[in-house]
Amino acid sequence: xxxxNLMDKKIGVLYGxxxxxxxxxxxxxxxxxxxxxxxxAVGIDVPTKELADELQxxxxxxxxxxxxxxxxxxxTVQAILNTLQIPYSGSDVTACAVAxxxxxSKLVFKGAGLPTAPSxxxxxxxxxxxxxxxxxxxxxxxxxxxxxxxxxxIATDEKSFISAMRLAKEFGEKILIEQWLEGEELTxxxxxxxxLPVVRFSTPSEFYDYHAKYERDDNSYFCPSGLSDExxxxxxxxxxxxFEALGCKxxxxxxxxxxNEGNIQLLEVNTQPGLTTHSFxxxxxxxxxxxxxxxxxAIINKS
Ligand SMILES: Nc1ncnc2c1ncn2[C@@H]1O[C@H](COP(=O)(O)OP(=O)(O)O)[C@@H](O)[C@H]1O
Ligand SMILES: [Mg+2]
Numbered sequence: 001x002x003x004x005n006l007m008d009k010k011i012g013v014l015y016g017x018x019x020x021x022x023x024x025x026x027x028x029x030x031x032x033x034x035x036x037x038x039x040x041a042v043g044i045d046v047p048t049k050e051l052a053d054e055l056q057x058x059x060x061x062x063x064x065x066x067x068x069x070x071x072x073x074x075x076t077v078q079a080i081l082n083t084l085q086i087p088y089s090g091s092d093v094t095a096c097a098v099a100x101x102x103x104x105s106k107l108v109f110k111g112a113g114l115p116t117a118p119s120x121x122x123x124x125x126x127x128x129x130x131x132x133x134x135x136x137x138x139x140x141x142x143x144x145x146x147x148x149x150x151x152x153x154i155a156t157d158e159k160s161f162i163s164a165m166r167l168a169k170e171f172g173e174k175i176l177i178e179q180w181l182e183g184e185e186l187t188x189x190x191x192x193x194x195x196l197p198v199v200r201f202s203t204p205s206e207f208y209d210y211h212a213k214y215e216r217d218d219n220s221y222f223c224p225s226g227l228s229d230e231x232x233x234x235x236x237x238x239x240x241x242x243f244e245a246l247g248c249k250x251x252x253x254x255x256x257x258x259x260n261e262g263n264i265q266l267l268e269v270n271t272q273p274g275l276t277t278h279s280f281x282x283x284x285x286x287x288x289x290x291x292x293x294x295x296x297x298a299i300i301n302k303s
Contacts, residue, residue, distance in 0.1 A: 006300065008108050012060035012086075014077065016045030019070025020148050021274075024214070024258035028275035029066040035296040036064070050173065052080050063088040064300065066275060069147040073272040074100040077192060085160035089303040090200055091271040095247040099269045102176050103144040103248060112245035112253040116266040117259070125165065126159040131177055140207065143171035147270070149209045181265060183258030188239035189273070190252050191295070192302030196284035198225040211226035223287045235264055242266050250303030253281055292294070 011261075013036065015029020016022055026045070033043050041064070042133040046054045046282050048071040053064070063086055075097035081088045091099070098104045114197075118135055121144065131139060141164040143151040151171035153164035168175040185208060189196035203219040205212035212219060225232055239254035246269050254271035256266050273281050285295040 006062060009040070009061040011039055011041035011062045011064060012055060012058065012165075013034060013041055013064045013066055014044050014051075014072065015066040016072055017048060017067040017072045019072065020150055020210075021068035021070070024274050024276060024279075025068045025072070026068060027277075028068065028279070031252055031275055031277070031292065032066045032296055035293045040213055045119075048076060048080075051077065052084060055081075055084060056084060056161055060086060062086065062300075064296070065203065065272060068272050068274060072152065073147065073270070074145070087303075089299050090250040091248040091252065092275060095249065096271045099246050099248060099252070099271045101145050102142060102268055103174055105268055106176075108245050109242060111120065111250050112241060114242055114245065115264055117178050117257070119176055121174055121176050123173050123175070128155075128161045131155075131161065135179040136212045139177050140180055141165060141168045142176045142178065143168045144174040144176050146171050150209070151215060152207075152209065172218055179259075181257040181259045183260065183262065186235055186256045186258070186264070187280050188236055188254045188256070189284045190240060190243045190248070190254065191285070191298050193240070193249070195240050196281065197223055197287045198232050198235050199223040199284055200225040200227065200281050221283065223284055238264055238266065242269055251281070251299045 013032050015025050017025050029043055033041055042058060043289055044054055050064050063074055063081055065088055066078060067077060075093040078093045078096055082093060103121040106116050120134055127277060138156050140152060140154050151168050153162045153167050155161035185201050187199050200222040201219060201281050203216060205210040243252055245249050248269060248271055253270045256264055257267050275282060282292055282295060
């Protein structure tokens with residue numbers, strides 16, 4: 001699909017949605033609409049099953065997807081837009097679906113020779129002894145297809161492992177058990193084929209869980225990262241390779257951590273990251289000298 005000249009097209013900004021990240025998306029969408037005020041853009045917040053009808057009714061010719069998680073990030077909305085032949089921002093169906101699945105993403109990272117934390121994917125009960133023998137005495141359990149740290153819990157003994165397995169199971173059959181990384185959290189926004197400055201951050205919480213992500217106001221964010229030029233470039237290069245290996249395009253955000261030895265390990269790629277005033281991509285874009293309007297237009301131009 002070719003990108004339309006937006007000046008004479010009707011743009012739909014898709015926001016809100018039905019995922020756990022609805023509130024964040026409402027803010028991303030509102031800011032995106034403001035940034036596109038010079039264009040003929042309207043906000044669209046309808047249930048996914050009504051989306052196709054609404055787009056046709058409003059005669060939408062281009063969609064900016066400001067949804068996060070759920071149908072807006074797993075390829076569903078992208079598939080609806082493909083069917084209607086409406087061009088849109090960001091990654092296509094397949095890249096979204098693979099990036100949303102942490103198990104599949106890890107297979108791709110490993111296949112591409114990229115570093116990622118050691119892990120096991122299970123769909124039935126396994127013994128804590130076996131997990132310890134494979135990954136060590138501290139692990140984090142994640143449902144394979146969730147975001148926002150939903151259903152994630154740390155395990156350090158049999159009791160906490162059983163409880164973490166039970167929690168993760170509530171969100172899907174497959175569970176990713178990942179070695180606990182003691183190092184720093186890093187995230188890298190990607191626009192087109194370029195990486196934005198690295199954001200390094202830390203939280204007083206045990207990990208960057210839902211509460212830390214959206215409710216704490218005492219996390220520390222560093223952008224510029226304060227890392228050496230060499231390290232910054234290495235992190236950006238790994239992030240770009242991960243983004244490309246998953247077949248992502250347009251824009252996105254890569255989450256990474258360092259391990260006990262300071263090695264960089266990939267966690268995941270987000271194809272529909274936040275666009276609020278305190279989201280990572282706008283933060284890094286600002287450090288790179290881009291206004292929010294320029295960021296939104298760059299995402300459209302590179303998609
Ligand atoms: N292997 C790990 N070791 C330590 N902390 C982790 C690990 N994996 C995830 N985390 C913590 O959980 C957060 C969310 O993990 P992530 O894989 O990015 O999933 P989500 O899709 O929920 O953002 C990370 O930002 C980090 O704080
Ligand atoms: Mg993440």
